[in-house]
Amino acid sequence: xxxxxxxxxxxxxxxxxxxxxxxxxxxxxxxxxxxxxxxxxxxxxxxxxxxxxxxxxxxxxxxxxxxxxxxxxxxxxxxxxxxxxxxxxxxxxxxxxxxxxxxxxxxxxxxxx
Amino acid sequence: xxxxxxxxxxxxxxxxxxxxxxxxxxxxxxxxxxxxxxxxxxxxxxxxxxxxxxxxxxxxxxxxxxxxxxxxxxxxxxxxxxxxxxxxxxxxxxxxxxxxxxxxxxxxxx
Numbered sequence: 528x529x530x531x532x533x534x535x536x537x538x539x540x541x542x543x544x545x546x547x548x549x550x551x552x553x554x555x556x557x558x559x560x561x562x563x564x565x566x567x568x569x570x571x572x573x574x575x576x577x578x579x580x581x582x583x584x585x586x587x588x589x590x591x592x593x594x595x596x597x598x599x600x601x602x603x604x605x606x607x608x609x610x611x612x613x614x615x616x617x618x619x620x621x622x623x624x625x626x627x628x629x630x631x632x633x634x635x636x637x638x639x640x
Numbered sequence: 641x642x643x644x645x646x647x648x649x650x651x652x653x654x655x656x657x658x659x660x661x662x663x664x665x666x667x668x669x670x671x672x673x674x675x676x677x678x679x680x681x682x683x684x685x686x687x688x689x690x691x692x693x694x695x696x697x698x699x700x701x702x703x704x705x706x707x708x709x710x711x712x713x714x715x716x717x718x719x720x721x722x723x724x725x726x727x728x729x730x731x732x733x734x735x736x737x738x739x740x741x742x743x744x745x746x747x748x749x750x
Contacts, residue, residue, distance in 0.1 A: 560738055569646075569731050569740040570685070583641070583737050618685070620738070627673050629738050631685040 531632035533619050539638045540609055547605045548635045552621030559602050560629060561594055562618040570618055576602060577624060609639045642667040642734045646741035653722045654749050660707075661717045661744045663732030674708065675733040676717045677740075678726075688730070691715065724748050 532551040540546050552559050557578050562570035573592065574584045578599040591609075596602040606613055616636050620629035643666045653659035665674065676688040691699045691708050699706050703723075707716045715734075719726055727748045732741040 562740070567729075567743075567745075569742045572737065572739055575737050620685075622738075624736075627736060627738070628675060628687050628690050629733075630687075633684050 531619055531621050531630055533617075533632035533635050535635055536633065537636045537638075539640060542609060542611060542639055544609055545605065545607045546609060546637065547603050548617055548619075548637075549601060549603050550619030550621075550632060551601045552619070553630055555623070556621035556630075557599070557624055558622045558627065558629075559596055560620040560622075561602070561604050562620070564616045564618055564634070565614075573604070606637075609637075611639050613637060614639045641737065642669070642672075642739040644732050644734050644739050644741035646732055646744050648744045649742070650745045650747070652747045652749060653719070653726075655722055655724060657722055658718060658720045659722055659746065661719075661730050661732075661746070663715045663717070663741055665713050665715060665732070665734040665741075667713075667735050669735055672735050674706075674715045675738075676704070676706070676715075677731045677733060678728045679731065679743075680728040685731070689717065719746075722748050724750060 534549045560575040561573040564570045574594045576596040591607045594604045616634045618634045620631045622629040645664045672693045674691045679685045689701045703720045705718045729743045731743045
């Protein structure tokens with residue numbers, strides 16, 4: 528297992544376009560987390576899943592953000608009608624519920640122009 | 641939901657000296673974990689140390705140790721014999737939904 532994998536690593540999009548990111552967690556990790564991080568700041572919680580169930584979603588997010596984990600394995604994060612303020616690093620992490628330390632991917636850097 | 645506060649945006653330490661990074665948290669969970677993560681510049685977030693809240697003994701991992709004060713909801717990280725490679729952003733995290741603090745930037749002076 529090579530760890531948490533995120534795709535793409537970089538994404539440049541025009542304002543108003545939709546983007547989708549993918550995260551493949553470590554095999555058999557049942558928890559999966561999405562965060563947004565801007566330069567010099569801590570990871571801002573977006574949502575997390577246990578298996579395929581989305582257990583919590585940040586109230587900070589507008590309806591433009593949605594995440595899925597349909598089979599309890601990989602997950603996708605979609606941002607609709609992107610805005611310049613969405614430019615950030617999007618981090619994915621996974622863990623086991625019995626040993627909840629999270630392992631992070633390298634992130635997807637989104638730039639909205 | 642948990643809240644995590646790191647009150648030191650930046651800290652500096654001389655190489656080979658000891659530094660302590662502060663973290664306070666609030667949670668409604670009765671059984672939870674606490675973590676310190678390190679994020680070097682432009683690199684991946686990695687786990688430094690974890691503490692299970694039901695354990696009274698403070699966790700230790702080589703040069704890294706914590707001072708966990710459950711009643712005060714305090715969870716500080718002590719780095720002994722600081723090395724140049726310790727320079728990074730350090731984040732405290734709490735809870736099943738892994739909420740993070742704003743981070744402390746640690747500089748190590750040679």
